[in-house]
Each structure stands twice: as structure tokens, then as C-alpha cells.
Amino acid sequence: MVNSSPIELALGPCLFNWSAEVLLDFYKRIAEEAPIDRVYVGEVVCGKRMPFTDSVWPDVIEILTGAGKKAVLSTLSQPVNKRERQILLNQAEYDMAIEINDMSMVPACNGRQFTVGPFLNVYNETSLGFLAKRGALTWCPPVELSLDAIQKVTALVPEVEVELFAFGRLPLALSSRCYHARAHGLRKDSCQFICERDPDGMDVATLEGRRFLAANGIQTMSDACHFSGLTSGHLNSIGIRRLRLSPHTTDMVQVSKLYRRYLDGLVDAEEFESLLEEQNLPGPLCNAYLSGEAGWKRTAIPA
Amino acid sequence: MxxxxxxxxxxxxxxxxxxxxxxxxxxxxxxxxxxxxxxxxxxxxxxxxxxxxxxxxxxxxxxxxxxxxxxxxxxxxxxxxxxxxxxxxxxxxxxxxxxxxxxxxxxxxxxxxxxxxxxxxxxxxxxxxxxxxxxxxxxxxxxxxxxxxxxxxxxxxxxxxxxxxxxxxxxxxxxxCVMTEGRCSLSSFATGKSPNLTGVCSPPDHVDYKEDQSGRLQARLGGFTIDSFESGHAAGYPTLCKGQFSALGKSGYLFEDPxxxxxxxxxxxxxxxxxxxxxxxxxxxxxxxxxxxxxxxxxxxxxxxxxxxxxxxxxxxxxxxxxxxxxxxxxxxxxx
Missing domain, CATH: 3.20.20.70 (Aldolase class I)
Structure with missing residues (x-):
């Protein structure tokens, strides 16, 4: 039977190097004003950034929880040294919901429930079923996975709820090399945290100046801003329970309100897209991964 | 040891x-x-x-x-x-x-x-x-x-x-691979074909070479220019992570040289x-x-x-x- 309860909204982890002050203000406003049900917190991209924001997360979690939102700790996608590995082991012990983004965390989370983040290579029903037996409760599929494929998986693994990456620059690749540092003539080990200069990522164009990608430290993203324009009915029919909005410097309260209104049927698809485009987006809208095409394209998907 | x-x-x-x-x-x-x-x-x-x-x-x-x-x-x-x-x-x-x-x-x-x-x-x-x-x-x-x-x-x-x-x-x-293997969707972003799912990175049927106005040969993937070569020189294959791009007002091999x-x-x-x-x-x-x-x-x-x-x-x-x-x-x- 198709679930018809309202589609929830989640705010994904902030993928960029925002300062502790900016993060605190950002989440305060989310707590007070955004129609968002759950918020992923924590540093996911680069362990070197962690010491600057570590102190802010307990306050952020308290503020969000106090506002009735579920806070989920999202974890490093590519742990590379002892310190980062130890952080992951410690986090697995915390008494709060957790999202794992690297297979390193599967044994540490054995016996507890967790979210399978979009950085884990879970592409099929057997892999998700395998993790479900070990505690996976929620799955945010890899961004390149099509709705058709997601539907095949949800049909066979209905016990795991699905959260669709539905707004923001697409996280496309990880590396051991820092491209922000490289572009500035620096190395990762002495990066001067130069990625803080680009709070939505560093624009990368082709040689003719065509917009294409964005660099965010060791991560490469799309230039374009991905969105899902599917109605609640359509999402329910696929087995999607929640949409994940990825933080950007644009007004995320407004963006989340717009998604809420659209999911509640208060604006139609055309109006939703044009209102979304009026926001100060990091790049042009794209959505074609959802239909199994090249991710940069914008295509007409039946709402 | x-x-x-x-x-x-x-x-x-x-x-x-x-x-x-x-x-x-x-x-x-x-x-x-x-x-x-x-x-x-x-x-x-x-x-x-x-x-x-x-x-x-x-x-x-x-x-x-x-x-x-x-x-x-x-x-x-x-x-x-x-x-x-x-x-x-x-x-x-x-x-x-x-x-x-x-x-x-x-x-x-x-x-x-x-x-x-x-x-x-x-x-x-x-x-x-x-x-x-x-x-x-x-x-x-x-x-x-x-x-x-x-x-x-x-x-x-x-x-x-x-x-x-x-x-x-x-x-x-x-x-x-410049990106972490298995954790890269750049090729699927440009072409729609996922290396993780189909086993092809920078698929040949999405590659083309086009001469620009100055006579330079552009190697393209999914319609995006990945590199540019002087006329008469051997043109490389447009592998996305080894291409030339522009950022911060400069052009060059942003991710890795070829x-x-x-x-x-x-x-x-x-x-x-x-x-x-x-x-x-x-x-x-x-x-x-x-x-x-x-x-x-x-x-x-x-x-x-x-x-x-x-x-x-x-x-x-x-x-x-x-x-x-x-x-x-x-x-x-x-x-x-």
C-alpha cells in the first residue's frame, strides 16, 4: 500500500567551510523559522575543518532539539588519519541519531540504528538489505541514482525509509587532493583553510567559460543546483518519505518554506520552479539525474 | 619488519x-x-x-x-x-x-x-x-x-x-584516478553514464572533437570542453579529471595534469x-x-x-x- 503521510523535509549537513559563528546563526534561524523536520549536523567533507567547528555542535543540537527538530549527526565521508578514525569511533558511541558516510563506520555502528548517507555506494536492494540487517533505518541514495532504480530498491526493501537529495549543488566526487589548495598554489597539508573563501564552493568553468563544476576542498560538486519538482503523491508512489535540502548561502528558510508549500499542494509545479529560481541559487537548476540522464541537464519530469 | x-x-x-x-x-x-x-x-x-x-x-x-x-x-x-x-x-x-x-x-x-x-x-x-x-x-x-x-x-x-x-x-x-576510485560521479554528471554502474568512465560515444574559431582542437565529453590542443598536435582523450578548466580567473589543469x-x-x-x-x-x-x-x-x-x-x-x-x-x-x- 502506498503511504500517503506528508513528505517530510530534512536539512542535509553543511558541506562547506562555514565559520562556527555563521553555523550557529544559521541553525538558530533554521530552528526558529524553517518547516524542517530533521537536521543533519557535523562536518562531512574535511577532517581538517573539524577543530574550528567542534565546539559549536552541542549548542546547535540543543537549539534544534529544543525547537522540536530531530538532529542527526552526519559523519566524515573519507576518514584519512588516526585522529579522524578515532573521532568516528567516538561518534558511534554518542547517544544520538547518526548518519554514516564511509564503510569504516558499519562495524562501529553494529547494534544501533543509522542512516545510510549519500556517500556510501549503495545502489541496489541487496546492498541496502544487507545494511538494513545491521541497523540501517534510513537511506539517502547516491545522487546519481535514478528514480526508477530507487523505486526498484524501495519496493524490495520497504523497511528502510528513503530520503531523496532534493536541493543544492550535487556532491560528485571525493579525492585525497585538495583542489582549493591546488588552485591557490598550496598543498592540502598547508592549505590555510582557503576553502572558507567560497561558502558555496569555488566556481569551475570550461575553457570557453561555460559553467560546469564547483570545488569544495577535497570535494568536487556540480555548478548547477539540483532540485526535485516531484509532488507528494509522486514521491509517495516511489516510496520516498523525505526530501533532503543541502545548505547554501541562499535563504534556506525561504527555500524550505517553498518546498513545504509545494509538497502541501499550495503552489503548482511551474510556480514552484519559477519561485525557486528567484532565490539566490549557487547555479542554474538541474534535475536530470532523477530521470537517469546526465546530472547537469534540466529536464521535464512529470511532477 | x-x-x-x-x-x-x-x-x-x-x-x-x-x-x-x-x-x-x-x-x-x-x-x-x-x-x-x-x-x-x-x-x-x-x-x-x-x-x-x-x-x-x-x-x-x-x-x-x-x-x-x-x-x-x-x-x-x-x-x-x-x-x-x-x-x-x-x-x-x-x-x-x-x-x-x-x-x-x-x-x-x-x-x-x-x-x-x-x-x-x-x-x-x-x-x-x-x-x-x-x-x-x-x-x-x-x-x-x-x-x-x-x-x-x-x-x-x-x-x-x-x-x-x-x-x-x-x-x-x-x-x-585523481578522484577516490568508486567515489566519483563526474563522468555520469557530464554524460548520464555512471562508471560505478556501467563500468565506463568518459564513454567513447559521448566524446567528440571540434575545431574552434582559432583552429584549436577541442576535446569534449558530453558536449563540455575538457581540453584544447594546438592545431596539428596530437589531441588527448577527454578524461574529465585530467582536463583544463578555468577557476579564479585562471585556466589550467585544475585537478591533475595529464x-x-x-x-x-x-x-x-x-x-x-x-x-x-x-x-x-x-x-x-x-x-x-x-x-x-x-x-x-x-x-x-x-x-x-x-x-x-x-x-x-x-x-x-x-x-x-x-x-x-x-x-x-x-x-x-x-x-x-
């Missing part, structure tokens, strides 16, 4: 065709890796790879020459089609393969439960670079060897080997770091490449014991490298 108990490192060589497999075996490969002609492996290019019959014959040929055959089934099974990947595992076992190289939980789970006698190697596509991740695959599926992602330096490999109970294999020559990996200089360090096997990339390359590279690295590995200098043999490989340029990649920490 003292040098006396260091075992001779195994040389693992690529084969995209039966002819390449024979060339690798004849040139002294200890093991040869190959894949089936479908989306179950990460070099799914037209005209490449093996049928079940070709694999069985290849196994016989290699075994007769003392070489093992490892079958790469290292893409991620597509939703609703995991049977295709499971069949590949069963076919590899039936052909007498010595091991399967896999990355997907679904493939590993099938191999471990249905083909318990088949040795399992963890593909580089699984991007397992911590002791915790490697132990998870070893303890859950009985993985015996892990192919390390090219994100680690030599001292880190040594530290890793002290913490895990399985063998490690590292790439030493050939094409170099270079290939050559870790010859580090072989002794890798041996001291406890590495079991050395891998050569290039299942898409021809017989001449396979024979030349395998022979040179055979000399180099043997030279670690015998003291025979393999430098001139390795230097002769320069023409096989992309753009003629080589790098030691992430094995040297300064690469980052």
Missing part, C-alpha cells in the same frame, strides 16, 4: 583480451586480472573483455605458465539486476579463476555465501582506506586482499599493514611497507603495452632481490604514459 622476511612482491597485470592475457603470462606476470564483456567490471569498453569460454581458456593458459587469474567484478550491481553480477561470480568460479575482485556489498555477499571456496579480493572501487573498513570486509566476507585506493602515502600503507590481517595490493603503473602513475622508484619502500602485490593498470591497452610494461616491472621486482638495475627498462616505458608524463601520485604526500 626486516628485509629478510620480506616476500617477493607479486606482479598483477591487466588483460583486456585473450591475446593480452597470453602476452602478460609470457612476459612474467604472477597474476593476471580481467573481466567479462559486460557492465560487471570497471573497464566495460567496446571490443574488450572475456566470454566465459575465453576466460576458461585463459585460466588454463595462465596456470600452465604459473600465473593466477583474477576476475574483476567490481562495479555496483544495478537495482533489480543483481542476478547479472551474481552470475558473473558463479561463471568466474566455474572457469577456475583464482580470485574475484569485487566492491559491491551485494557481489561480496553472494560470493562469500555461494562460492565459499573462491578467494575474494576487495576492489579499489570499494575505496577502503582505513583499518576499520578493511577489517569490516575481511571479517564479514572473508576478503583476503585489499586493493588500496590511491589516496594513501607509503608511510600510511606501512601503518595500515601493521593494523590489518589481510594482504594489500597497490597500483604502480598506468592510468591514475600524467600517468609510475611508482618504480618506490618499489623498495612499498616492499618494506609490507605490500603483497603490485598492480599495473591498463586493461584497455594493447598487447605491446602489456608485454612491455610487464617485462620491465618483472625486471624491476626481481631486481629488488638480485640487484640487477631495471632503470633503463622502466625509462623505456615513458612512451606508454599519457602525455609522456609520469607521477608517483598519492604515494608521496606532497601530491595532495
Amino acid at each position: 626486516s628485509s629478510s622476511n620480506q616476500k617477493r612482491m607479486e606482479l598483477v597485470c591487466p588483460a583486456g583480451t585473450p591475446a593480452a592475457l597470453r602476452a602478460a603470462a609470457d612476459a612474467g606476470a604472477d597474476a593476471i586480472y580481467c573481466g567479462f564483456a559486460n557492465e560487471t567490471n570497471a573497464r566495460n569498453f567496446p571490443g574488450l573483455n572475456f566470454s566465459s569460454e575465453e576466460l576458461a581458456k585463459g585460466v588454463s593458459y595462465a596456470h600452465a605458465r604459473g600465473a593466477k587469474v583474477l576476475v574483476a567484478i567490481n562495479t555496483f550491481a544495478q537495482a533489480g539486476q543483481t542476478c547479472v553480477w551474481e552470475k558473473a561470480v558463479d561463471d568466474a568460479a566455474a572457469a577456475g579463476a583464482d580470485a574475484v575482485i569485487a566492491a559491491d556489498l551485494a557481489v561480496l555477499d553472494h560470493a562469500a555465501s555461494r562460492q565459499p571456496d573462491l578467494r575474494l579480493h576487495l576492489s579499489v572501487q570499494a575505496a577502503a582506506n582505513t583499518p576499520e573498513a578493511i577489517r569490516f570486509y575481511a571479517e564479514t566476507f572473508g576478503v583476503k586482499r585489499v586493493v588500496l585506493p590511491r589516496v594513501v602515502s607509503v608511510p600510511e600503507i606501512a601503518a595500515l599493514n601493521r593494523e590489518i590481517g589481510v594482504e594489500t595490493e597497490v597500483f604502480v603503473f598506468g592510468g591514475l 600524467v600517468s602513475l609510475n611508482a618504480f622508484e618506490l618499489l623498495e619502500d612499498l616492499s618494506k611497507a609490507g605490500v603483497t602485490a603490485l598492480k599495473i593498470e591498463g586493461r584497455q591497452r594493447g598487447k605491446a603495452y602489456i608485454a612491455g610494461v610487464v617485462r620491465a616491472f618483472r625486471q624491476a621486482v626481481d631486481g629488488l632481490e638480485s640487484g640487477i638495475d631495471a632503470r633503463s627498462a622502466i625509462a623505456a616505458l615513458k612512451s606508454f604514459s599519457e602525455g609522456g608524463q609520469q607521477t608517483a601520485g598519492s604515494y608521496k604526500k606532497t601530491w595532495r
Whole structure:
């Protein structure tokens, strides 16, 4: 039977190097004003950034929880040294919901429930079923996975709820090399945290100046801003329970309100897209991964 | 670890065709890796790879020459089609393969439960670079060897080997992924074809070359210009992570220069770091490449014991490298 309860909204982890002050203000406003049900917190991209924001997360979690939102700790996608590995082991012990983004965390989370983040290579029903037996409760599929494929998986693994990456620059690749540092003539080990200069990522164009990608430290993203324009009915029919909005410097309260209104049927698809485009987006809208095409394209998907 | 108990490192060589497999075996490969002609492996290019019959014959040929055959089934099974990947595992076992190289939980789970006698190697596509991740695959599926992602330096490999109970294999020559293997959707973003799901990065049917107004040749992928070449010069293949882009008002190789990996200089360090096997990339390359590279690295590995200098043999490989340029990649920490 198709679930018809309202589609929830989640705010994904902030993928960029925002300062502790900016993060605190950002989440305060989310707590007070955004129609968002759950918020992923924590540093996911680069362990070197962690010491600057570590102190802010307990306050952020308290503020969000106090506002009735579920806070989920999202974890490093590519742990590379002892310190980062130890952080992951410690986090697995915390008494709060957790999202794992690297297979390193599967044994540490054995016996507890967790979210399978979009950085884990879970592409099929057997892999998700395998993790479900070990505690996976929620799955945010890899961004390149099509709705058709997601539907095949949800049909066979209905016990795991699905959260669709539905707004923001697409996280496309990880590396051991820092491209922000490289572009500035620096190395990762002495990066001067130069990625803080680009709070939505560093624009990368082709040689003719065509917009294409964005660099965010060791991560490469799309230039374009991905969105899902599917109605609640359509999402329910696929087995999607929640949409994940990825933080950007644009007004995320407004963006989340717009998604809420659209999911509640208060604006139609055309109006939703044009209102979304009026926001100060990091790049042009794209959505074609959802239909199994090249991710940069914008295509007409039946709402 | 003292040098006396260091075992001779195994040389693992690529084969995209039966002819390449024979060339690798004849040139002294200890093991040869190959894949089936479908989306179950990460070099799914037209005209490449093996049928079940070709694999069985290849196994016989290699075994007769003392070489093992490892079958790469290292893409991620597509939703609703995991049977295709499971069949590949069963076919590899039936052909007498010595091991399967896999990355997907679904493939590993099938191999471990249905083909318990088949040795399992963890593909580089699984991007397992911590002791915790490697132990998870070893303890859950009985993985015996892990192919390390090219994100680690030599001292880190040594530290890793002290913490895990399985063998490690590292790439030493050939094409170099700049992004972490298995964790890159750049090609699918530009073309719609996911390397993780279809085994093709920068697919040839999405590549075209176009002359711009100034007469320069632009190499494009999915319609995006990836690099630009002077008229009359050889134009490279538009591999996205080795292209030229513009950022911060400058143009250049943002991610990586068009270079290939050559870790010859580090072989002794890798041996001291406890590495079991050395891998050569290039299942898409021809017989001449396979024979030349395998022979040179055979000399180099043997030279670690015998003291025979393999430098001139390795230097002769320069023409096989992309753009003629080589790098030691992430094995040297300064690469980052």
C-alpha cells in the first residue's frame, strides 16, 4: 500500500567551510523559522575543518532539539588519519541519531540504528538489505541514482525509509587532493583553510567559460543546483518519505518554506520552479539525474 | 619488519583480451586480472573483455605458465539486476579463476555465501582506506586482499599493514584516478553514464572533437570542453579529471595534469611497507603495452632481490604514459 503521510523535509549537513559563528546563526534561524523536520549536523567533507567547528555542535543540537527538530549527526565521508578514525569511533558511541558516510563506520555502528548517507555506494536492494540487517533505518541514495532504480530498491526493501537529495549543488566526487589548495598554489597539508573563501564552493568553468563544476576542498560538486519538482503523491508512489535540502548561502528558510508549500499542494509545479529560481541559487537548476540522464541537464519530469 | 622476511612482491597485470592475457603470462606476470564483456567490471569498453569460454581458456593458459587469474567484478550491481553480477561470480568460479575482485556489498555477499571456496579480493572501487573498513570486509566476507585506493602515502600503507590481517595490493603503473576510485560521479554528471554502474568512465560515444574559431582542437565529453590542443598536435582523450578548466580567473589543469602513475622508484619502500602485490593498470591497452610494461616491472621486482638495475627498462616505458608524463601520485604526500 502506498503511504500517503506528508513528505517530510530534512536539512542535509553543511558541506562547506562555514565559520562556527555563521553555523550557529544559521541553525538558530533554521530552528526558529524553517518547516524542517530533521537536521543533519557535523562536518562531512574535511577532517581538517573539524577543530574550528567542534565546539559549536552541542549548542546547535540543543537549539534544534529544543525547537522540536530531530538532529542527526552526519559523519566524515573519507576518514584519512588516526585522529579522524578515532573521532568516528567516538561518534558511534554518542547517544544520538547518526548518519554514516564511509564503510569504516558499519562495524562501529553494529547494534544501533543509522542512516545510510549519500556517500556510501549503495545502489541496489541487496546492498541496502544487507545494511538494513545491521541497523540501517534510513537511506539517502547516491545522487546519481535514478528514480526508477530507487523505486526498484524501495519496493524490495520497504523497511528502510528513503530520503531523496532534493536541493543544492550535487556532491560528485571525493579525492585525497585538495583542489582549493591546488588552485591557490598550496598543498592540502598547508592549505590555510582557503576553502572558507567560497561558502558555496569555488566556481569551475570550461575553457570557453561555460559553467560546469564547483570545488569544495577535497570535494568536487556540480555548478548547477539540483532540485526535485516531484509532488507528494509522486514521491509517495516511489516510496520516498523525505526530501533532503543541502545548505547554501541562499535563504534556506525561504527555500524550505517553498518546498513545504509545494509538497502541501499550495503552489503548482511551474510556480514552484519559477519561485525557486528567484532565490539566490549557487547555479542554474538541474534535475536530470532523477530521470537517469546526465546530472547537469534540466529536464521535464512529470511532477 | 626486516628485509629478510620480506616476500617477493607479486606482479598483477591487466588483460583486456585473450591475446593480452597470453602476452602478460609470457612476459612474467604472477597474476593476471580481467573481466567479462559486460557492465560487471570497471573497464566495460567496446571490443574488450572475456566470454566465459575465453576466460576458461585463459585460466588454463595462465596456470600452465604459473600465473593466477583474477576476475574483476567490481562495479555496483544495478537495482533489480543483481542476478547479472551474481552470475558473473558463479561463471568466474566455474572457469577456475583464482580470485574475484569485487566492491559491491551485494557481489561480496553472494560470493562469500555461494562460492565459499573462491578467494575474494576487495576492489579499489570499494575505496577502503582505513583499518576499520578493511577489517569490516575481511571479517564479514572473508576478503583476503585489499586493493588500496590511491589516496594513501607509503608511510600510511606501512601503518595500515601493521593494523590489518589481510594482504594489500597497490597500483604502480598506468592510468591514475585523481578522484577516490568508486567515489566519483563526474563522468555520469557530464554524460548520464555512471562508471560505478556501467563500468565506463568518459564513454567513447559521448566524446567528440571540434575545431574552434582559432583552429584549436577541442576535446569534449558530453558536449563540455575538457581540453584544447594546438592545431596539428596530437589531441588527448577527454578524461574529465585530467582536463583544463578555468577557476579564479585562471585556466589550467585544475585537478591533475595529464600524467600517468609510475611508482618504480618506490618499489623498495612499498616492499618494506609490507605490500603483497603490485598492480599495473591498463586493461584497455594493447598487447605491446602489456608485454612491455610487464617485462620491465618483472625486471624491476626481481631486481629488488638480485640487484640487477631495471632503470633503463622502466625509462623505456615513458612512451606508454599519457602525455609522456609520469607521477608517483598519492604515494608521496606532497601530491595532495
